[in-house]
Amino acid sequence: MRTALVTAVAGAVVAFLLGLLTFGVQATVHPHDVPLAVVAPPPIAERVRAADSAEVDIRSVDAAEARTLLADKEVYGVLEISPGQATIRLNPAVNPSGTQVAQQVLTGVAQGAGLPVKTETLAVTAAERTAPLAASALLWVGGMVAGLLFVVLKGRRFRLLSALTTSVLVVGAVIGLLAWWGVTFGAAAITFMFAVAVSFALLQAGLFKHLGIRAMGVLGLLYLMAPAVAGQVPELLNPAYKAVLWSWTPFRFSTEGLRSLMYDGSISTEWWVFGGIALVGLVLLLAGKEAQPDRPDGVVDVGVDQADGLPRPERQHTA
Template sequence: MLFVLLRGTRFRLLSAVTAAVLTVGSVTGLLAWWGAGLTGGALAFLFAVAGAFALLQAGLFKHLGIRAMGVLGVLYLMAPAVAGQVPELLNPVYRVALWSWTPFRFATEGLRAVRHDGSAGTAWWVFAGIALAGLVLVLAGQEAQPDRPDGVVDVGVDQADRLPGAERQHAA
């Protein structure tokens, strides 16, 4: 919600950091409540994941506005369900088409690796790339054009072209 309401690069970066801190804080709090602790490396990894996704969201909302939900909705609704699956139990088509590319797979595997043997390897590079792409999107380009409240999209057609107007008038 912060990404939609706050405008300007400084506020978008602030909201990305705030979202990452709140996300990691809530996950850490829930794990502490359940009696499972996290090491410093695991907390750093969680912050890297949350920060990367927050920067990506901020950049997408800057350029697409609320239409970014079309991209983020698919990413956030489908990918975690697939990432939590054991790859050997997935249909090979799903393994190649969905499981292999989802960044949530790297988050899941990376956190497991950090908690068990202390290194996440490829996952750090994946989230560094996502964070860099999000930062470039936040810092570059112009803001998305706001949607008109009446839902009419101006496509730049003049009445001189004798085309039907927005009221669906037919040229006679």
């Protein structure tokens, strides 16, 4: 009776927490202070600024500053208004969720001014929008499965070699899969993917070494909750999720970094993040002893030889 009650409560608690940390992110999405830029003559700029609200933060700037802000991903879209025409400029390296909100809001502003609208942006396929987050998740899963099998198959030596080999093969598999979908990467993006794969694999291998199969409790939870926020922009997230999940998840850095490099952008913070993760993983991998697996019969071996004449554990049976 007691066991039945405890397991039932545990199941309900886990379901509640996973729902809170995963589906709750999607359920509470709402734009707030989405940064946008508008280039317009002063009278029109004043009217546009009047459309500012809690959902958007509209800046009135000149054309040069607007394009700089867009290239640096400081804004999600730019509306340039000239006599008789409104042009929306978008950057494909910006998170698609933010771009979608920007296009909707800026289109409404232009139509409110009675102007025809055209949009200028590099054409992006559905596969290209999906690729950065998909690649990040697959790199994590590949390293996690390899680390788990290493434990299940009772591997003892060459764990570091396994992690590095896994990184190379998983990156190759991801590149091949995405190429099948019509997505190709330059040398910088492939190098970054390899750095992400190595850092993930080293961290996972280090945790599996010290925790054994119990590491899945940590790694699996990270996989379940992190992608839910990595594909969002902070201005769409509930502030609590932004602080608790989005601010630190490595999936966010890998997704944003890969998206930037896909469109000839540059990254800096992301290299430091994954360099730090790789260093932590390497320290875990090289330090301490292997986690000792439980024996199949549930008896913990304490290293006492049977020749000492000590009584056998109750659950140990002779042949």
